[in-house]
Amino acid sequence: MRITAVETIPYRIPMRKPLRFASGEVDHIEHVLVRLRTDDGLVGTADIPPRPYTYGETTDSVTAIIGGVFTEALLGADPLDRALIHARLHRTVGNQTAKGGIDIALWDLIGQALETPVHRLLGGFAPSVEVSHMLGFSPAEAVVDEALACVESYGVRAFKIKVGRRPISLDVEVAIALREALGPEVLLYLDANRGWTASEARRVLEATADLDLRFFEEPDDAAEVLARRSLVSASPIPIVADESASTLGEAAREIHTGGASALSIKTARTGFTESAKILGFAEALGIDVLMGNQIDTQLGSAATVTFGAAFEHSSRYPAELSNFLDMGDDLIGEPLTIVDGRLPAPTVPGVGTAVDEDKLARYRLD
Numbered sequence: 001m002r003i004t005a006v007e008t009i010p011y012r013i014p015m016r017k018p019l020r021f022a023s024g025e026v027d028h029i030e031h032v033l034v035r036l037r038t039d040d041g042l043v044g045t046a047d048i049p050p051r052p053y054t055y056g057e058t059t060d061s062v063t064a065i066i067g068g069v070f071t072e073a074l075l076g077a078d079p080l081d082r083a084l085i086h087a088r089l090h091r092t093v094g095n096q097t098a099k100g101g102i103d104i105a106l107w108d109l110i111g112q113a114l115e116t117p118v119h120r121l122l123g124g125f126a127p128s129v130e131v132s133h134m135l136g137f138s139p140a141e142a143v144v145d146e147a148l149a150c151v152e153s154y155g156v157r158a159f160k161i162k163v164g165r166r167p168i169s170l171d172v173e174v175a176i177a178l179r180e181a182l183g184p185e186v187l188l189y190l191d192a193n194r195g196w197t198a199s200e201a202r203r204v205l206e207a208t209a210d211l212d213l214r215f216f217e218e219p220d221d222a223a224e225v226l227a228r229r230s231l232v233s234a235s236p237i238p239i240v241a242d243e244s245a246s247t248l249g250e251a252a253r254e255i256h257t258g259g260a261s262a263l264s265i266k267t268a269r270t271g272f273t274e275s276a277k278i279l280g281f282a283e284a285l286g287i288d289v290l291m292g293n294q295i296d297t298q299l300g301s302a303a304t305v306t307f308g309a310a311f312e313h314s315s316r317y318p319a320e321l322s323n324f325l326d327m328g329d330d331l332i333g334e335p336l337t338i339v340d341g342r343l344p345a346p347t348v349p350g351v352g353t354a355v356d357e358d359k360l361a362r363y364r365l366d
Contacts, residue, residue: 247270255287
């Protein structure tokens with residue numbers, strides 16, 4: 001089996017409702033579909049979500065790097081030689097989601113070739129993962145209504161609350177309203193997307209101390225080295241590194257130097273191969289991990305649940321898998337279904353990222 005063609009297709013789908021948070025606002029998704037074709041007719045597929053305000057990547061940069069340097073590294077390669085392929089890709093710095101997408105597409109090829117779900121090839125620990133839903137900026141009443149609708153319609157019992165870069169009183173009000181409406185058994189945690197200073201984040205921790213919040217993700221910019229480490233050491237709940245730990249090396253740095261006490265793993269940026277290394281690092285140190293969301297489509301969520309359900313350590317907490325509910329449409333051939341607050345891992349050979357070609361034709365940009 002050899003890779004004979006590499007294809008990138010940028011596409012755009014509007015959101016059903018905008019998602020607002022401290023580092024930006026998304027009213028549409030503009031992603032890149034990557035396909036790796038082999039000489040025996042297989043097609044490995046992955047969804048790449050460029051995030052210029054987080055990683056500096058755009059649809060243009062992703063299509064350019066994959067169509068140029070990365071294609072040179074991929075053509076003629078056997079997908080089973082993943083370590084060799086990654087060594088070639090990592091000669092180029094950055095381009096994290098482009099590399100992550102290629103890795104997922106390689107695994108998709110391997111799963112199809114072996115006629116086995118990648119979930120099982122990775123570990124096959126659990127058949128499904130509990131779902132956490134992300135709640136963006138809105139007035140407290142609207143946020144509570146959205147959460148209650150998720151509980152009623154999908155059985156979701158965990159929520160990430162987007163906070164930061166606005167008056168602290170507003171975010172505290174939302175957190176209090178959610179806890180009162182949802183009760184003590186629902187898991188709640190915060191994500192400030194670097195929207196506060198360390199001193200502001202301390203005030204938030206103090207104001208929400210009685211709400212039983214489980215995690216606090218990226219409360220301030222990790223570049224505020226001394227203040228961030230002081231915050232982590234004083235925090236009564238784990239401080240999660242997300243944007244500050246987008247690679248294995250960054251994750252090790254933040255944990256070992258006290259910049260965080262838990263990690264977010266996103267397959268969109270570290271694929272399955274590097275994500276497994278980060279997970280092993282965290283498990284060895286006894287550090288909690290969350291399976292994060294890159295404002296993923298159902299294609300991206302299929303990859304996340306494939307990985308998250310494969311290992312015990314990555315399935316301990318609810319995974320952020322439901323943001324596709326806010327999207328106007330999707331490219332996936334077989335839609336995902338959240339039942340009783342859980343999302344099943346794909347059971348078809350590969351990653352479960354087969355595409356509806358009619359929808360791809362409708363939304364593609366090139």
